[in-house]
Amino acid sequence: MNPLYKVTRLSAAERGYLLEAYLVLWLIQVMIWGLPFRRWWALLSRMTHIRRAAALDSKRVDQLMLAIKRAQRGVPRATCLPQALAAQAMLARRGQISDLRIGVVYGGDGRLLAHAWVISDSRVVIGQLPDLARYQLLPLRELKNLNNFT
Numbered sequence: 001m002n003p004l005y006k007v008t009r010l011s012a013a014e015r016g017y018l019l020e021a022y023l024v025l026w027l028i029q030v031m032i033w034g035l036p037f038r039r040w041w042a043l044l045s046r047m048t049h050i051r052r053a054a055a056l057d058s059k060r061v062d063q064l065m066l067a068i069k070r071a072q073r074g075v076p077r078a079t080c081l082p083q084a085l086a087a088q089a090m091l092a093r094r095g096q097i098s099d100l101r102i103g104v105v106y107g108g109d110g111r112l113l114a115h116a117w118v119i120s121d122s123r124v125v126i127g128q129l130p131d132l133a134r135y136q137l138l139p140l141r142e143l144k145n146l147n148n149f150t
Contacts, residue, residue: 017067017090024086025068025075032082044085056096058121064090065126080127084116087126096120101127103135 010018031040056064068086072078084100091098098120107113115135117127124132 014063017064018070021067021071022074024089025071025078025082028082028085029075029078056094061120061125081116084118084127087118091120100140102138105135
């Protein structure tokens with residue numbers, strides 16, 4: 001089925017979410033590719049600052065996350081980290097508190113694997129895996145204090 005046909009079947013709000021998700025994912029991807037960690041982390045920290053206090057209902061949160069999952073198909077290498085960062089930015093823009101989690105675990109072949117996900121209202125809204133409990137969380141709160149980096 002033609003992807004454009006699928007987009008035309010979405011509601012106006014869902015099309016708006018999809019466009020926003022696509023633009024935010026591209027912005028995040030370009031920042032990750034082109035800026036040092038310190039710079040893009042500082043920019044994203046500002047983007048994810050809660051602007052309003054009104055919380056979203058779970059249906060709207062689900063629509064936003066679905067838009068990110070759809071949009072990531074059109075953004076090269078939009079893996080779990082850009083998706084989680086986009087989710088946190090889009091939720092924060094709407095006043096929804098969320099928590100970015102990044103964890104690591106050793107895979108079966110001995111390689112270190114990393115994964116990013118977002119929790120909002122006590123549930124994983126993006127990045128759900130069946131074995132998230134195995135991941136050792138990285139201390140992201142300390143990363144926000146960029147004075148620790150040289």
